[in-house]
Amino acid sequence: MSENKEDTLASFQNITGIDDVGEAFSHLEAADWNLMEALSRVMPHEDAPLASTVQQQPEPPATHPVESTNGFRPPGYEEMPGTSNAAAGFFHSIHNQNQNQSQNSHQPQLQQRFPTSQLLAQLTSSINLDPASSQNNNQNVIAFNIHFNQQLYQIRLPSEATVEQLKRKIFDETSVPVCRQAIRGWPPSKASDAQQLGTRICNLDLAPENELILVDLTDDGFMDTEQDEVTQRVDKTFTIDIQFESDSPLTLSLSGRTKMRELKMNVYDIKSIPVRHQEWTGWPNGCDNETTLAQSGIELSHRFAVRSTAHLAQNNTTQHNNAFEVVNVDSESSADEFEDATDFNNAEYIFTDSPPAQPLNRHLIPNNTDDETSGSTQFVENYKSRYGDPHPEFFVGSLEAARQLACLRPAKERKLLAIYLHHGKSILINVFCDQLMKHESIIQTFKEKFVLYGWDMTYESNKDMFLSSLTACISSNASLTARNIKLDKLPAIMLVGKSRQLGSNCEVLSVIHGNIGLDDLLTRLIETCEMFEEQLQVEIRQEDERAARDQVKAEQDMAYQETLQADMAKDAAKRQKEASQLAERKRLESERAEEDARRESIRLVAQQSLPQEPSEQDAGTSKIRVRKPTGDFLERRFFTSNNLQDLLNFVTANGFLIEEYKLIRSWPRRDLTAIESSQTLETLKLYPQETVILEER
Template sequence: MSENKDETLASFQNITGIDDVGEAFSHLEAVNWNLMDALSRVMPHDDAPLSNPIQAARPAVPDPVQPGSQSNTNGFRPPSYDELPGPSNAGASSFFALHNHNQNQRHRYPTSQLLAHLTSTINLDPSSQNNNQNVMNFNIHFNQMLFHIRLPPTATIEQLKRKIFDATNVPVCRQAISGWPPSRASDAQIGGTQICNLDLSQENELILVDLTDDGFMDTEPDEVPQRTDNDFTIKILYEPEGTFTLRLPGQTTIQEVKMNVFCVKNIPVRHQEWTGWPSGCNNETTLAQSGIELNHRFVLRNIAERVQSNSNVPLDGDNAQTSSSLLNNVFDVVTLDSESSADEFEDATDFNTAEYIFTDSPPVQPLNRHLIPNNTDDETTGSTQFVANYRSRFGEPYPEFFDGSLDNALQLACHKPAKERKLLAIYLHHGESILTNVFCDHLMKAESIIQTLKEKFILFGWDMTYESNKDMFLSLLTARISSNASLTARNIKLDKLPAIMLVGKSRQLGSNCEVLSVIHGNIGLDDLLTRLIETTAMYEEQLQVEIRQEDEKAARDQVKAEQDMAYEETLQADMAKEAAKSQKAAAQAAERQRIESERAEESARRESIRLVAEQSLPQEPGEQETNIFKIRVRKPTGDFLERRFYTQNNLQDLLNYVTANGFLIEEYKLISSWPRRDLTAIESSQTLEMLKLYPQETFILEER
């Protein structure tokens, strides 16, 4: 059965030219693997118009520059049906190519005859189409509805998502799917993973969530930081020139992507019309957060060229020059990755050549005056965004802002020893103030100001353009410094912003800090530098007393530490002596114990040998018996051992007798008097008669 299915699938792909296995599989599955019906779904009917079989009627597209037209924000627009993440258009394109290739044949034969001719040699037995052995079933739960999807085991996650898109209209990049085996959850996030490698059963239950409103992909919450470390390959079809490729890190914002395109194609950001960004994105969304895939395609058009082609009137040169100059001043152009060079520009063969539908272009966006987005609820995130946006807007050179929370900045500046302590300079920014551009573009770019702030201060910046961010920061000042600091910042008028609050800690304040000075934005470069230096000098003078006290305390602590060290060394020496003495005594005791143990073992061994020898002695004959042999053994102490043996007893019995009396043969020799010979060196199996030791003999025991 499976071979018939594979044959039917291969025949369907060969006839229609559809290379996408998932798409071909879906067509066959929809008609229960009836090849004729599947071909009828794809091939044009006999009564279809042949004059223009490729292009279908489409609704009129309003010109993006006409007044009153609706537009998206930030140069984004939703993709058309052909561009939605979903089933590939490769099948349709292949079909149209096949149609053009065989157009003459279609004129000569009706479609039904052509299909019959093409399928005449293929087994269309319906019974062979009902084999479910090699098909995996997925029950997709979405919006309290159940969708059934069937795919072959060789299908990929990407093909499954496209099938889900066909059933639910949820774009691929907005699908969050759960229900995978825990051990394969990470593999299920990779589009190229085959479903047969996910340890799935033939019947599977999956849950689908549409993340269109969330702005994130179908990833776990902790995957966005991981995507931030990845590089994104962005293929951009720019009409009419073709395709070019950018490789950018995941932390790149969409605004920076547009600036990169401006560097490569010289298209001002306000003239860029994009197709393909997911909904919910804005210029401050990073690539990792946007929900696009690591390899993503976009369509880009130049609104200015479109306007020019419609009106046949070129843009005013002064306006174009002014806009280009403005962009260069406002944004810090992000350098492309070394891999994103002109050598990587590709032609447009990878893109569908079908006509794209473009929506109205957005109006020219005004210059963003805020450096922190509205309603920021995290001071660390706000500080990071402030630093990045300040550098991007005002460019180099720029002062070195602290990137982190206000509390960390206070710890680094004020809560240190007096010699290392610095002033905390809090830069209060406001995008609506008329002093902002002059203050940031001139005063804050001066080398003397940058060096002074770097050497003497920890510089922390915050944007008070939005009331929500202002209120949040005032609360932080109250909690971290004092209510007076919050009141001081609140009372600074808009016409005196931006401003710099100088915060310090002295001996009189204990562990608290206070605002020592406030420098308003309506000040000249020399006056700003003078105020910074004067405040620093006054603060350092106040610190001198505390520095001397710290030095005296450090000297006392040093003397005490030296005394403690000397005492500790003496104590350690005494302890070492006691330890050595105890160690020696323990060693001696161990040695005595060892010797005693060896002695006991030796005594036990000797006693064991003696007992064995004693038990092996033959019975002593009586004095009246014949053929007996009487021996006398002179011990080293001078006394004698006496015993009678039969003449048939062997020498070993005599040696055992000596051993039984405590004289081991391994330690003593048994010597006969005449002729003098060592009986322990003679074969012990010989009898006493053979050795001619009867009727009486005296032996001598000698130590070896």
């Protein structure tokens, strides 16, 4: 066994014909890099008939082999995939030995057995284990893995074969006519050349092993343009399996827009292998550091192998004994990470493009920020500056304000609260922010359905502040959920909604981790929205019913108030009328009292003014009778010398004011109140007796 793992790996692949580096790594790791033990794991067991694998194949003639009708060598020529010329010669010698033994033995040739231990010993002794010398053995053979109808067809051709010969070989395997074959997966720079049947496959910049997709054209047909394929693959998610030489494998789910330099930088962040020391196998030719996964021509699920060349950096040597051509892509690493990579710039597996500088500051919120509002403001400003347009609209303010805006609203206006958790040390940040968060559908969904709040958890101080706020605003479970999200799952999006069962409290409905594709992210957002809106329907219906009841009640209250106001107005008018009548009565009574007092006063004055009434025996007297309006009489005696005023005072003293009544003499009829009141009764001939009539004026 070679002292170097690279030599052991090359020898193992050379002997077994296993071109998949990851598979070869797994066998060697299981055998603790013991070549003999690893070979025994994949070679036949002791009771496996070795002769049966070779005795049926006729020995090819010494001259050049006759080509078949498709332009290929006969099936018996190098039919053992992956074996070197030395191994093939060894099997040929075993075949001759078995034939000689069969001639000298009565036992059938099929009964020959060859112990595995002897086979391995002769194989390892007869094959040169030097990877450098064995590399040229297979350099003229190119392997193709043809994917068609969910099946894999393996084809090996000389490098001088043409595209037409490849298609004829595909026809032999799949029965798809050449005229209906459309092949995808060529290197982007050679896609147009691959459409020409006469192009030699050695001129297409192919790797020793290539993944191609066969499409059976319909009768209507279509053009197999690589640009259309790239356009369709841009938004798809690529599953990248990376096998490391002495470390655990890694699986990444990346968007088709991911560039090769970003993939290299992700490996650097996870495995701490500097970009200048990363040696990749499995990339098609023609790729550079700006080539995206969609443009590279790899499958949606692809496997790479990566090893560190740090131990070779001083000697500037690179091993080229892997099954694929080695491609090393510069990435967005910092200047310090590339400062000692001068010797590698001349190596043919490293691209010459100078890498752009990676920002030294990965955080979006400075350490020990004062409060949530200032931290949120700095987050939004730095996010826009770092990732540019387009970008989602983040809420600026405290988490509590964002929660109130999203959750504490009527059911018809309520939204979900999406909390974007950022971490500058996560390897998924660039892909997630540069690809997924810039997609128009994602931006529009956040705008219509969510209130988006962002926070950077790179610094522990800011993380603790946010988790405390999350506990206060949402719940302790939400804080615990955010705390338990691992770095390799960040960035993450927590979707928070107000639960009808919890009253005014909120709960975490879903957590979306950053290792997700565009389609899956959009699907998760829409599914959560639909689930949330379905829960809101009950609350919306209840709010509508409550609003209808409130409206009926309001209308009833309004009608009652109108009736009450009318009644109150009537009562007020009635009270006002009664008060007015009362006041009028009081006024009349007051006036009447005043009038009575005045009349009484006049009567008393008149009564006091009356002269003494003479007796019947006195001479010169006159007896005056006054007939009242009621028909009865007033009677009094006066001296004839008394004047008319005395008679009027007599009438007034009995309650008949002269201003209201007239005193009429019956014959001749004469109004006594209209003549001079100072005349005596004698002068007026009102004696010895007279009857006068009292009439109202």
